[in-house]
Amino acid sequence: MQFGASMFFTDYSMTPxxxxxxxxxxxxxxxxxxxxSHIPLSRRTPFAGGGELPKHxxxxxxxxxxxTAAAMATKTLKVGxxxxxxxxxxxxxxxxxxxxxxxxxGGRFLFGIGNGWNQDEMENHGTVFATRHKLVRExxxxxxxxxxxxxxxxxxxxxxxxxxxxxxxxxxxPHPPIIVGGAFPYAARRAVRYGxxxxxxVGAGRSADDFLAxxxxxxxxxxxxxxxxxxxxxxxSSAPADLDLLKRCRDVGIVRVNVALAAANAAExxxxxxxxxxxxxxx
Numbered sequence: 001m002q003f004g005a006s007m008f009f010t011d012y013s014m015t016p017x018x019x020x021x022x023x024x025x026x027x028x029x030x031x032x033x034x035x036x037s038h039i040p041l042s043r044r045t046p047f048a049g050g051g052e053l054p055k056h057x058x059x060x061x062x063x064x065x066x067x068t069a070a071a072m073a074t075k076t077l078k079v080g081x082x083x084x085x086x087x088x089x090x091x092x093x094x095x096x097x098x099x100x101x102x103x104x105x106g107g108r109f110l111f112g113i114g115n116g117w118n119q120d121e122m123e124n125h126g127t128v129f130a131t132r133h134k135l136v137r138e139x140x141x142x143x144x145x146x147x148x149x150x151x152x153x154x155x156x157x158x159x160x161x162x163x164x165x166x167x168x169x170x171x172x173x174p175h176p177p178i179i180v181g182g183a184f185p186y187a188a189r190r191a192v193r194y195g196x197x198x199x200x201x202v203g204a205g206r207s208a209d210d211f212l213a214x215x216x217x218x219x220x221x222x223x224x225x226x227x228x229x230x231x232x233x234x235x236x237s238s239a240p241a242d243l244d245l246l247k248r249c250r251d252v253g254i255v256r257v258n259v260a261l262a263a264a265n266a267a268e269x270x271x272x273x274x275x276x277x278x279x280x281x282x283x
Contacts, residue, residue, distance in 0.1 A: 001250045003280050004030035004258040005273065006082045006237065008056040009066040013263040016066040017073035022270060024077045026277045030110060031070050032082030032258060033063035040120040048117045056263035064097045071105035080110030082199075082237065082258065083181040087116050087132045088125040091139040091159055092166070095146040099170045107171035112199060113140070114181040115190075133190070134158065140178060140194050147175040179235060184214040191218075191232055192225050199235040199258075208245050215252050243279055250283055 039058035047053040067079040102109040119129040142154035153163040179197035191198035219229040235256035
């Protein structure tokens with residue numbers, strides 16, 4: 001089981017390069033950058049985590065820029081979007097971003113994606129809340145075509161383009177892993193349909209027992225869809241520093257556990273990483 005860390009990179013957090021180096025030095029596998037383009041002042045959509053929306057949600061840097069800096073400051077650390085809001089991004093341009101960062105990092109990019117919860121935010125991008133899930137599926141399918149074909153085309157309800165030529169193509173073949181974020185069962189179904197991994201959040205309204213109980217259910221879904229469960233492994237986001245839970249995750253075949261660092265500066269983040277390094281050694 002591998003370990004990663006996610007952060008909302010801001011102008012007051014650790015820099016992506018500094019966090020990347022700290023993680024690599026401590027034997028972590030990956031760094032993940034969160035995304036929100038903005039937060040509308042209307043605030044009609046309640047914060048999914050409950051209570052007041054933390055400041056770093058509207059201060060977050062662009063994840064592709066942040067992760068490029070992290071990739072350039074490290075040698076082996078994987079860099080991932082955690083998560084990229086595909087419903088708010090043009091698929092042709094995003095396909096080029098993904099391929100470019102995969103090239104620059106030498107094939108170290110992990111494409112974590114999500115469909116979003118903030119209706120106000122996505123509507124500012126022209127996205128209809130009710131049809132966002134189908135929109136994301138079409139955009140992912142279109143990007144796969146761009147990454148894998150020399151003359152790509154796609155024709156759907158929301159995404160439509162005739163044959164085109166666009167490079168670079170990703171280093172990873174057929175493309176970087178698409179790791180679908182979100183809860184069971186809906187995000188799990190999306191991961192089964194077009195993902196190369198699933199990354200739910202521990203504690204998102206579920207106990208540890210409830211979370212672990214869905215692991216075999218997800219693998220059954222993959223089998224029913226004719227997929228090998230190994231083709232879509234499970235990662236865990238925002239895991240607590242609970243040794244027993246981490247051992248149970250390891251024992252059921254979770255491949256990656258990510259610790260959430262919010263928008264911590266070095267004085268806040270490094271002691272947390274040291275604590276997790278000690279836990280890592282005991283797994």
